[in-house]
Amino acid sequence: MDFEYADALNQAIRLLSLRHRARAAALLAPLGLHPGQEALLLELDRTGPMIQAQLADALGCEPPSVTLMTRKLESAGHIRRAPAPSDKRASVVELTDTGRALAARVKELWCALAEETLRGVPAATAAELPALLRTLTANVDTRPARDA
Amino acid sequence: MDFEYADALNQAIRLLSLRHRARAAALLAPLGLHPGQEALLLELDRTGPMIQAQLADALGCEPPSVTLMTRKLESAGHIRRAPAPSDKRASVVELTDTGRALAARVKELWCALAEETLRGVPAATAAELPALLRTLTANVDTRPARDA
DNA sequence: CCGGATTAGTTATGCGCATAATAGTTATCC
DNA sequence: GGATAACTATTATGCGCATAACTAATCCGG
Numbered sequence: 001m002d003f004e005y006a007d008a009l010n011q012a013i014r015l016l017s018l019r020h021r022a023r024a025a026a027l028l029a030p031l032g033l034h035p036g037q038e039a040l041l042l043e044l045d046r047t048g049p050m051i052q053a054q055l056a057d058a059l060g061c062e063p064p065s066v067t068l069m070t071r072k073l074e075s076a077g078h079i080r081r082a083p084a085p086s087d088k089r090a091s092v093v094e095l096t097d098t099g100r101a102l103a104a105r106v107k108e109l110w111c112a113l114a115e116e117t118l119r120g121v122p123a124a125t126a127a128e129l130p131a132l133l134r135t136l137t138a139n140v141d142t143r144p145a146r147d148a
Numbered sequence: 149m150d151f152e153y154a155d156a157l158n159q160a161i162r163l164l165s166l167r168h169r170a171r172a173a174a175l176l177a178p179l180g181l182h183p184g185q186e187a188l189l190l191e192l193d194r195t196g197p198m199i200q201a202q203l204a205d206a207l208g209c210e211p212p213s214v215t216l217m218t219r220k221l222e223s224a225g226h227i228r229r230a231p232a233p234s235d236k237r238a239s240v241v242e243l244t245d246t247g248r249a250l251a252a253r254v255k256e257l258w259c260a261l262a263e264e265t266l267r268g269v270p271a272a273t274a275a276e277l278p279a280l281l282r283t284l285t286a287n288v289d290t291r292p293a294r295d296a
Numbered sequence: 297c298c299g300g301a302t303t304a305g306t307t308a309t310g311c312g313c314a315t316a317a318t319a320g321t322t323a324t325c326c
Numbered sequence: 327g328g329a330t331a332a333c334t335a336t337t338a339t340g341c342g343c344a345t346a347a348c349t350a351a352t353c354c355g356g
Binding site: 001002003005006007008009010011012013014015016017018019020021022023024026039042060061107110111112113114115116117118119120121125129130132133134135136137139140141142143 | 163167260
Binding site for chain 1: 308
């Protein structure tokens with residue numbers, strides 16, 4: 001494959017990551033959130049209480065990252081952690097009331113961010129974009145696939 | 149805008165970032181490089197010696213990040229830093245011979261990564277992908293635009 | 297039932313990114 | 327030309343991510 005094209009693609013992915021994250025950071029800052037934390041809140045809002053290991057899987061990051069993020073979100077009062085009744089190793093994480101309220105606000109920002117991101121992109125292209133990106137992601141994903 | 153779609157898009161971008169970077173990390177590790185550093189080497193290989201401020205602009209990151217990355221790459225012997233003759237504030241960064249050799253190997257990996265990323269994607273879609281991603285990036289870019 | 301393998305979570309450490317604050321240099325404008 | 331503004335680079339700090347090493351609990355085969 002042509003290096004010019006390969007570099008254009010890889011660099012485009014890298015820069016999109018940086019800028020999209022930076023924009024998300026700017027939008028989330030007024031809520032006192034850092035990018036990455038919103039994903040945790042949204043996942044809890046979507047799925048309900050869950051184990052940290054499930055969270056790590058859903059967020060696509062490793063357990064140590066979840067440990068630190070949950071600790072900070074707990075300190076901020078947005079989530080609550082309780083020992084799992086049936087497994088003394090695990091701890092179930094769930095949203096607090098303020099966490100749920102925060103998730104609602106994140107949802108609005110998320111819609112605004114998506115609109116902003118897609119400015120000038122044809123509707124047909126936009127409609128296929130999430131699936132296309134997921135294809136690319138699956139192509140470079142070395143994790144054990146999860147079925148859901 | 150529909151939250152379902154917005155979340156699908158934002159999450160797809162976030163996950164592509166994570167996985168693409170992780171895959172890049174796995175490919176670069178044998179070379180002793182961490183993801184992000186390859187961009188610096190490739191930029192120097194493409195453009196030649198340049199000032200750190202120019203590097204920060206080209207890489208799309210902030211000067212403090214460049215300071216740390218150049219320090220590590222210099223310790224590894226891949227780049228060289230020298231005071232700029234005409235400006236006592238600036239320091240010019242350039243590739244060493246081993247750095248140039250490393251950049252050549254990164255180019256090969258970069259081609260392989262792009263091929264891997266595009267597996268199963270129609271050629272027509274792939275051809276338009278970099279431009280599409282750059283459009284999305286520009287849409288969320290809050291930096292002062294650079295002309296090049 | 298017991299001992300090895302798996303699993304959940306944490307700690308320690310390191311990297312790339314960010315922002316804020318600072319020192320030294322250069323440019324600009326009275 | 328001298329004060330002021332703008333720029334280059336650095337340090338300090340913090341966050342999200344990673345891997346490696348460790349503890350504690352659960353599971354499972356003999």
